[in-house]
Amino acid sequence: MASIEIITRIETMQQRADELRRDGKVIAFVPTMGYLHEGHLSLIREARRHGDIVVISIFVNPAQFAPEEDFGEYPRALERDIELAEKEGVGIVFAPQSDRQMYPEGFQSYVELTALPQHLCGLSRPIFFRGVATVVTKLFNIVKPHVAVFGQKDFQQLTVIRRMARDLNVPVEIIGAPTVREPDGLAMSSRNAYLTDGQRTSALTLSQSLRQAQRVVADGETDAARVIEAATALISSRPDTEIDYIAVCDPETLDNVPVIDKPVVMALAVKVGSTRLIDNMLLTP
Amino acid sequence: MASIEIITRIETMQQRADELRRDGKVIAFVPTMGYLHEGHLSLIREARRHGDIVVISIFVNPAQFAPEEDFGEYPRALERDIELAEKEGVGIVFAPQSDRQMYPEGFQSYVELTALPQHLCGLSRPIFFRGVATVVTKLFNIVKPHVAVFGQKDFQQLTVIRRMARDLNVPVEIIGAPTVREPDGLAMSSRNAYLTDGQRTSALTLSQSLRQAQRVVADGETDAARVIEAATALISSRPDTEIDYIAVCDPETLDNVPVIDKPVVMALAVKVGSTRLIDNMLLTP
Numbered sequence: 269m270a271s272i273e274i275i276t277r278i279e280t281m282q283q284r285a286d287e288l289r290r291d292g293k294v295i296a297f298v299p300t301m302g303y304l305h306e307g308h309l310s311l312i313r314e315a316r317r318h319g320d321i322v323v324i325s326i327f328v329n330p331a332q333f334a335p336e337e338d339f340g341e342y343p344r345a346l347e348r349d350i351e352l353a354e355k356e357g358v359g360i361v362f363a364p365q366s367d368r369q370m371y372p373e374g375f376q377s378y379v380e381l382t383a384l385p386q387h388l389c390g391l392s393r394p395i396f397f398r399g400v401a402t403v404v405t406k407l408f409n410i411v412k413p414h415v416a417v418f419g420q421k422d423f424q425q426l427t428v429i430r431r432m433a434r435d436l437n438v439p440v441e442i443i444g445a446p447t448v449r450e451p452d453g454l455a456m457s458s459r460n461a462y463l464t465d466g467q468r469t470s471a472l473t474l475s476q477s478l479r480q481a482q483r484v485v486a487d488g489e490t491d492a493a494r495v496i497e498a499a500t501a502l503i504s505s506r507p508d509t510e511i512d513y514i515a516v517c518d519p520e521t522l523d524n525v526p527v528i529d530k531p532v533v534m535a536l537a538v539k540v541g542s543t544r545l546i547d548n549m550l551l552t553p
Numbered sequence: 554m555a556s557i558e559i560i561t562r563i564e565t566m567q568q569r570a571d572e573l574r575r576d577g578k579v580i581a582f583v584p585t586m587g588y589l590h591e592g593h594l595s596l597i598r599e600a601r602r603h604g605d606i607v608v609i610s611i612f613v614n615p616a617q618f619a620p621e622e623d624f625g626e627y628p629r630a631l632e633r634d635i636e637l638a639e640k641e642g643v644g645i646v647f648a649p650q651s652d653r654q655m656y657p658e659g660f661q662s663y664v665e666l667t668a669l670p671q672h673l674c675g676l677s678r679p680i681f682f683r684g685v686a687t688v689v690t691k692l693f694n695i696v697k698p699h700v701a702v703f704g705q706k707d708f709q710q711l712t713v714i715r716r717m718a719r720d721l722n723v724p725v726e727i728i729g730a731p732t733v734r735e736p737d738g739l740a741m742s743s744r745n746a747y748l749t750d751g752q753r754t755s756a757l758t759l760s761q762s763l764r765q766a767q768r769v770v771a772d773g774e775t776d777a778a779r780v781i782e783a784a785t786a787l788i789s790s791r792p793d794t795e796i797d798y799i800a801v802c803d804p805e806t807l808d809n810v811p812v813i814d815k816p817v818v819m820a821l822a823v824k825v826g827s828t829r830l831i832d833n834m835l836l837t838p
Binding site for chain 1: 563567574657659660661662663664665666667668669686687690691694695697716717719720721722723724806
């Protein structure tokens with residue numbers, strides 16, 4: 269096994285990408301904020317199926333955090349991440365040396381979507397998707413991948429990236445990979461590290477309410493309001509939970525769907541203690 | 554001489570760009586809105602000095618016109634443009650078949666700068682630079698150039714593109730090429746075609762006032778307000794002129810410079826009849 273390469277400078281990464289492309293290698297890319305868990309590793313495995321070399325980025329992107337959010341405390345573990353990445357056969361880790369390198373003085377160019385961020389998480393995190401679309405654009409220009417893999421767990425993010433790539437003719441194939449869950453159903457997230465034992469039990473209601481919705485819709489329920497009501501009741505029954513939103517929406521536009529007569533996505537965001545968790549599942553009538 | 558290639562589909566252009574890159578060709582790109590004049594031809598000649606093959610795009614970009622502007626009447630002459638391009642040794646003309654192809658249904662992703670458009674033309678054309686930055690991003694992703702050439706005549710546009718390319722790590726070298734002028738000093742522009750003979754005489758005051766400013770600053774004048782006042786007087790002395798702005802500004806930030814103690818750009822926009830013209834020159838103390 270070739271040993272993993274760690275690149276911290278933007279120009280070096282761009283040159284390596286040019287070399288790889290000149291050699292005819294297909295570059296498969298997984299952007300991450302680090303603190304890798306089984307969810308990220310599954311994205312890396314998916315990437316390996318699509319490329320000759322897998323590049324991952326590790327960068328906690330300040331542009332997607334609002335001032336009151338957890339940018340400062342967001343868990344970081346670069347050395348452990350590199351070890352895990354190497355075990356999974358990652359070829360290159362791009363870990364920018366500093367935020368300043370990515371956002372130099374006078375930085376002012378952003379990629380913004382006008383409609384998709386007006387739904388779900390965008391409502392309580394108004395700068396989030398601008399930050400995501402901007403950093404992904406930058407990372408695509410730095411890593412120059414042929415293929416990029418994103419988790420379906422961040423469903424709205426995946427929708428935004430797909431739309432952005434299509435609108436701006438970004439020459440990268442966007443692949444969505446299934447959510448990886450703990451044995452008890454909790455969707456993997458770096459933020460799960462914040463949860464106390466009690467909060468973790470409360471957090472199980474997110475996936476439980478989604479599975480319950482899958483069952484009732486499969487059994488013939490078509491009224492989205494009733495499905496949302498049942499999920500609200502289940503999640504609210506646990507201590508330390510505060511629902512941000514529960515929505516049943518069109519997978520492409522994210523518009524609310526009142527009558528479930530085609531596959532829809534049910535998405536939710538819940539604060540458990542002070543930790544904001546998200547999850548989603550496809551509901552098929 | 555190899556005959557010129559006309560490409561109307563986005564995917565075809567992307568594939569050709571991939572082929573050219575695989576063959577080790579350096580792609581030099583000149584984006585245009587067509588109706589080519591000597592100014593465009595000078596950009597093409599500059600591009601030939603930097604690349605193995607020159608690609609030009611011809612696309613009147615609806616996203617940079619406000620509803621009350623001249624998108625509908627903007628002069629178009631595709632066949633003549635192709636002839637001129639062929640004579641100048643252009644390898645490929647990318648002329649998208651339809652606006653719909655460039656801006657498909659549901660289009661909603663834009664590249665926006667927060668500060669530079671708050672100056673000069675951005676004040677009277679609030680969506681203009683968003684439209685420019687967005688279409689240039691798209692064209693870069695379609696044509697995949699190594700080098701792109703823009704005219705200094707559209708000085709603020711050049712500044713915006715440079716900043717955007719730097720901020721978003723766009724792997725394209727941006728080159729600014731000098732303004733080409735008619736023998737009487739009028740900066741070349743497709744919009745000059747709108748001018749009556751009388752208006753054309755009035756329009757000469759734009760370059761005259763800039764040259765006058767160059768002289769007085771070279772002779773020791775440092776007060777920007779006095780320089781602007783003299784230009785205002787000269788332009789206003791002619792019939793059919795309405796000044797939008799005359800500014801003396803920092804070439805990188807476009808902030809107003811009150812005391813001229815380093816090279817600055819003097820930029821102006823004037824409506825002559827119903828035709829909005831712009832021009833600019835560097836003033837060196």
